[in-house]
Amino acid sequence: MSVEQILEGLGRREPAALARAITLVENQRDGFERVLSHAHALIGQRGRARRVGLTGPPGAGKSTLTERLIQHYRAEGRSVGVVAVDPTSPFTGGALLGDRIRMESARLDPQVFIRSMATRGAHGGLATTIEEVADLLEAFGFERILVETVGVGQTELDIAGSAETTVLVLVPESGDGIQTLKAGVMEIADIYVVNKSDRPGADKLRQEVEVMLGIRRGNAFRHVTPHHRPDGTAPRAPDRAARAPAAGWEAPVLGTVAVTGEGVAGLAAALERHAAYLETSGTLVARRRARLAARTRAVLERGVQRWLAEATRAEELLAQRLDEVADGRKSPYDVAAEILDQVKAAAVR
Amino acid sequence: MSVEQILEGLGRREPAALARAITLVENQRDGFERVLSHAHALIGQRGRARRVGLTGPPGAGKSTLTERLIQHYRAEGRSVGVVAVDPTSPFTGGALLGDRIRMESARLDPQVFIRSMATRGAHGGLATTIEEVADLLEAFGFERILVETVGVGQTELDIAGSAETTVLVLVPESGDGIQTLKAGVMEIADIYVVNKSDRPGADKLRQEVEVMLGIRRGNAFRHVTPHHRPDGTAPRAPDRAARAPAAGWEAPVLGTVAVTGEGVAGLAAALERHAAYLETSGTLVARRRARLAARTRAVLERGVQRWLAEATRAEELLAQRLDEVADGRKSPYDVAAEILDQVKAAAVR
Secondary structure (H helix, E strand, O other), X not given: OOHHHHHHHHHXXXXXXXXXXXXXXXXXXXXXHHHHHHHHHHHHHHXXXXXXXXXXXXXXXXXXXXXXXXXXXXXXXXXXXXXXXXXXXXXXXXXXXXXXXXXXXXXXXOOEEEXXXXXXXXXXXXXXXXXXXXXHHHHHOOOEEEEEEOEXXXXXXXXXXXXXXXXXEEOHHHOOHHHHHHOOOOOOOOEEEEOOOOOOOXXXXXXXXXXXXXXXXXXXXXXXXXXXXOOOOOOOOOXXXXXXXXXXXXOOEEXXXXXXOEOHHHHHHHXXXXXXXXXXXXXXXXXXXXXXXXXXXXXXXXXXXXXXXXXXXXXXXXXXXXXXXXXXXXXHHHHHHHHHHHHHHHOOO | OOXXXXXXXXXXXXHHHHHHHHHHHHOOOOOHHHXXXXXXXXXXXXXXXXXXXXXXXXXXXXXXXXXXXXXXXXXXXXXXXXXXXXXXXXXXXXXXXXXXXXXXXXXOOOOEEEEEEEOOOOOOHHHHHHHHHHHHHHHXXXXXXXXXXXXXXXXXXXXXXXXXXXXXXXXXXXXXXXHHHHOOOOOOOOEEEEOOOOOOOHHHHHHHHHHHHHHHHXXXXXXXXXXXXXXXXXXXXXXXXXXXXOOOOOOOEEEOEOOOOEOHHHHHHHHHXXXXXXXXXXXXXXXXXXXXXXXXXXXXXXXXXXXXXHOOOXXXXXXXXXXXXXXXXXXXXXXXXXXXXXXXXXXXX
C-alpha cells in the first residue's frame, strides 16, 4: 500500500489503511510524517476525540479495566481506539505479555480498534510515537482513545500524561500504595483508581491516597516552578507545567472491581466530569496548545537526530574515534566537540 | 571556585572541589564538559573503580542495603562513592524522600562520599548526567561506586544499567515479584536480591525469580537482535546489546535482611564474582567500549540540542508558528520541517 493509498484509505475510514498507517508511523518509514501531517488535517475536519491515559504497576488490572471501559463506551454507542503499550524484555526482544489474549470480546467489533505496541528498544522517542499512533486513531474518527501503559517510571508517566486525562490504577495487594505516593509519581494523575477494591486493604489504600492528595491540596499556594532540562531547553512532551493539576479539580479516588465491572460506570462518569472541567475551565485549550508545542519540538529534535545520522559524517567520525576514546587518548567530550564542529560546518551541503 | 580551581582541587583530592564539580555538572554550567574531560584523564591515571547499580521498587530497602554495602567495603578498607537518585514530585518539585536522613553512619567518614540527586524535571538527559557524576567520583579515586535508583521503569533501568554490575532488589511483601518479571524489566540484572528475606513469601519469591531466569536460560540459543531506535540510529546509553547477560554468567538470586546485615557479605561476594567474571570473559572491555560509544553519542546529541536552542532561531520560529499549529493551519510536522531547514542553513553562520 503506497502512502497515497494510505491517505485515501484513511479518508474513507478503511481499517486496513489505518493498520498500515500505524505500522508506517511505528517504524518511521518513508512518508510517515506526510501521513501524520494529513492526520492532523483530518482531526481538524472530523473533530477531536477524548484521550485517556491509564497507568499503574504491573498486575493492577489495567487491561481488564480498559476492556470494561470499552464495553461501557460501546453500550453508549461510542467508538473506541486503544493503544496498549506492552513492555518487552530488553533481553529476548519478545513481548513477555504476548501470550495474553487481549480484550477478546472487543476484537470483532468494527467500532473498536486495539493496537498493542512493544516498548522494545525504545527510549525517549517512544512517548512521541505513541502519541502519533493515537493521532492516527483520532484522525480515523474514534470518539474515545485509551492509552494503557504498564509501570510507574518516568517514561510510563510521560506516555500516560500525554492524554488529556490521566488515570493511575493501584491495587491493595501491591502493598506499594504509600510507597508509590512517596516516590512522587502519583501527583500527575487526574483520577485515582483503587482496583480490586473488594480485597482486604482497599479501604486503607484509598484513605492513604486521599490523605496524600490532601497534603498536596494543602500546599495549593506553593509556587510551581516550571521544569526545565539541565541544558536549559524546555522539557519534552508532555509539558509538565501544563500537566500540573489546575486549581479547581480535586482528583477523586475511586474504587473498582474490573473483573465484575463494579465501579466502571463511576469511573466513566468521573472521566466525563474531568473532560467537562477541562473544557469549561479553559484548561483543555492550554493543555492542547502545550501538547502541540511539545510535539513540534519533539518532531524537530527527531528530525535533527535523523539528519545527524544520515546527512552528516557524525556516525563515521564516531566509529573512527572510538578506539581513541576506548584507550583513553581522547575523552567522549573531545570527540563529541570535534564531531559537533563538523556537523555545523556540514549543515549547508 | 573557578573551573581551574576545581580542576586543581580534583587533582589534590579535595572533597570541596568534588562537591563543586558535581554541582557544575548537574547544572551543566560553563566549563562542565572541560571538567568531565579532565575527569576522564584522571580516571586513566588513577585506575578504574567498580560501578554497581542498584534498583528496585519503592520500599524494597535499597538505601539500607546500600548503607550495609558501604560498611562492608569500609571494613575492607575500600573507599566508596554513592550516587543516590531520589525521585521528586513532578508537581511540587520537592524531593518527597527528603525527610529521610540518608546513611547517617557514613556521613562523617572521609572515605565515603554520598551525593543525592533529584530526578526533578529530568528526562532523557538524566541517565547521562548521573553517569557523569559517577565519572567524577571515579576520577576522585573512589574504589567502589554505587548508583542507587528507585523504580523499575525504563528510565530507572537505563540508569542502573549504566553500571558494570546491575542489582535488582525485590521484597516479598511488594507482591509484585512475578508481575515485575512478566513486565520484562528484570532480565537486565546481573544479580537479584530478595531483601527482607526473613518475611513470609520470601522463599516463594526467590523460587519464582529462579524459575523465570531458568526459562530465560533455556532460551540461551535464541538469537539476540540488537535494538535500534525507530529512526535507525543506535540506542542510547547503555547499549542494550552490550548489556545482555553474556553466556557463562548465571545471575544468582540472593536473600538479604538489610536491617540486620544478613546476607550482605554474600551480596558483596557475588559482586566480586561478577566483576571477576566480567574481567576474565572479556565482557568488561566490551561493556566499557559500548558505554564510551554511547556516552560520546549522548554528549553529541546534547551538544546538538544546545546548539539548536542557543545558536539557531529554532525557539523563536517555534514560538512564532505555535498559533498556526494550535488553530490547525499547520501541523507540527510542517513547522518542524520548516525549522529544520532553517537550522541546516544557519549552521555555518
